[in-house]
Amino acid sequence: MADLSQIKGINARQIKLLQENGISTSEALAMSPSNIVSKIDGLGDKTAKKLIWNARNALGMTEFIPAGEIDDNVEFITTGSSELNRILGGGFQTGKLTEVYGPFKSGKTALAHTIAVTVQLPPKKGGLNGSIAYIDTENTFSKEKIKRIARRFSLNPKEVLAKIFHARIYSSDHQSQMIQKAETLCKTRGVRVIVVDSLMALLRSEYVGIGSLAPRQAVLNNMIHGLSRVAETYNCAILLTNQVAVRMMGMFSGNDAIGGNIVAHGCHFRVMFKTKGFSSNNSLMRRAVIVDAPDLPPEECEFFITSAGIADTDKVDLPETSGLDFEVEKLYEESDDTEVAEDLKEEENSPLVEVKGIGKGTAESLKAFGISTVEELLDINPEELSAKMSGASPNTVRNWQKNAKILIKT
Numbered sequence: 001m002a003d004l005s006q007i008k009g010i011n012a013r014q015i016k017l018l019q020e021n022g023i024s025t026s027e028a029l030a031m032s033p034s035n036i037v038s039k040i041d042g043l044g045d046k047t048a049k050k051l052i053w054n055a056r057n058a059l060g061m062t063e064f065i066p067a068g069e070i071d072d073n074v075e076f077i078t079t080g081s082s083e084l085n086r087i088l089g090g091g092f093q094t095g096k097l098t099e100v101y102g103p104f105k106s107g108k109t110a111l112a113h114t115i116a117v118t119v120q121l122p123p124k125k126g127g128l129n130g131s132i133a134y135i136d137t138e139n140t141f142s143k144e145k146i147k148r149i150a151r152r153f154s155l156n157p158k159e160v161l162a163k164i165f166h167a168r169i170y171s172s173d174h175q176s177q178m179i180q181k182a183e184t185l186c187k188t189r190g191v192r193v194i195v196v197d198s199l200m201a202l203l204r205s206e207y208v209g210i211g212s213l214a215p216r217q218a219v220l221n222n223m224i225h226g227l228s229r230v231a232e233t234y235n236c237a238i239l240l241t242n243q244v245a246v247r248m249m250g251m252f253s254g255n256d257a258i259g260g261n262i263v264a265h266g267c268h269f270r271v272m273f274k275t276k277g278f279s280s281n282n283s284l285m286r287r288a289v290i291v292d293a294p295d296l297p298p299e300e301c302e303f304f305i306t307s308a309g310i311a312d313t314d315k316v317d318l319p320e321t322s323g324l325d326f327e328v329e330k331l332y333e334e335s336d337d338t339e340v341a342e343d344l345k346e347e348e349n350s351p352l353v354e355v356k357g358i359g360k361g362t363a364e365s366l367k368a369f370g371i372s373t374v375e376e377l378l379d380i381n382p383e384e385l386s387a388k389m390s391g392a393s394p395n396t397v398r399n400w401q402k403n404a405k406i407l408i409k410t
């Protein structure tokens with residue numbers, strides 16, 4: 001990314017004006033439409049056009065290039081489901097806008113949460129080591145869900161939350177404003193994904209009736225084009241979730257994404273999420289359908305919503321600590337990693353901490369139930385202990401016993 005100061009003929013005042021309006025790099029300016037830049041107070045039409053032209057010149061955007069030299073540096077982010085990744089051509093793509101639409105409970109917010117974590121994974125595990133801007137128009141962002149997903153992917157929940165930049169949105173103009181602001185985060189905070197969950201909720205409630213359709217579409221158009229430019233400038237992936245309206249076709253009904261052609265044509269990938277049958281409560285299995293994509297066949301797949309995000313099955317492996325979330329959180333909140341390691345070292349005299357999945361706090365809780373040695377742990381009935389000890393499910397206890405047996409054998 002090149003600084004604005006590198007643009008020929010630009011002065012400090014103009015740089016400041018552009019930055020105040022969310023344009024902070026040469027690339028961002030070069031990709032901006034001149035009629036929008038011209039509207040910046042104090043810049044003027046002629047200057048705006050001149051600066052944009054100079055930025056485009058410097059970036060080689062004013063020449064045609066042989067197609068072989070096109071820079072298509074696409075990167076993929078795992079969705080948490082290998083099937084969903086497969087039909088998306090490898091995962092959620094950078095540089096592009098992806099619209100995911102579907103009825104309520106179909107998994108749109110679950111996907112947004114999963115991506116918020118997986119983008120933070122290293123590339124060899126399906127991420128980009130990136131952070132995310134999360135534009136939340138429905139107040140459905142959940143820190144608890146994020147922490148569970150983080151644990152599923154063996155990431156530190158506290159560090160994961162620190163790399164999610166969240167904005168709760170209250171009106172459509174607020175939404176436009178924060179979309180603009182998210183661009184700055186791409187530059188300064190390593191944001192590689194922008195989520196808008198959901199795109200239309202506020203617009204739908206603020207612009208009611210046929211008479212308000214034109215102004216609503218104008219606002220939407222600005223948002224979509226702004227995001228498209230950011231996606232390209234910063235090779236950032238954009239996830240827009242969208243609601244549906246039911247369309248009746250004689251005896252049958254179908255779901256249409258709302259937002260009309262502007263959203264439909266503005267997004268590179270359109271994916272429909274479906275619930276099974278009429279009730280989404282019978283199962284957490286969902287279907288995804290590629291409705292539109294530049295170079296993907298119209299495939300479908302199944303995926304599941306789990307307590308720790310989108311997955312291929314209805315159960316995901318949470319680390320051994322599952323069922324003892326409270327303890328893990330306490331450890332993360334109270335101490336950094338070195339302190340945790342030291343805590344454990346101090347406890348070396350308690351044989352139970354040698355068992356995988358049992359930390360200092362759990363060893364102490366177990367002591368209160370008369371279990372202080374590995375042998376005593378193996379003797380107990382998992383169901384009975386689980387009934388007495390809060391946070392320890394029978395499965396968790398069985399896991400401890402399994403690990404204790406391994407310990408004895410080694």
Ligand SMILES: Nc1ncnc2c1ncn2[C@@H]1O[C@H](COP(=O)(O)OP(=O)(O)OP(=O)(O)O)[C@@H](O)[C@H]1O
Pocket residue numbers: 102103104105106107108109110111138140243280281284305306307308
């Ligand atoms: N902890 C959990 N474990 C398993 N399933 C869960 C959990 N939390 C939520 N769900 C399921 O996830 C579904 C909700 O998914 P999600 O919030 O992603 O839907 P959505 O498509 O965003 O819906 P909406 O249009 O209402 O925003 C519900 O069916 C719910 O049962």
Ligand SMILES: [Mg+2]
Pocket residue numbers: 108109110138140197
């Ligand atoms: Mg939702």
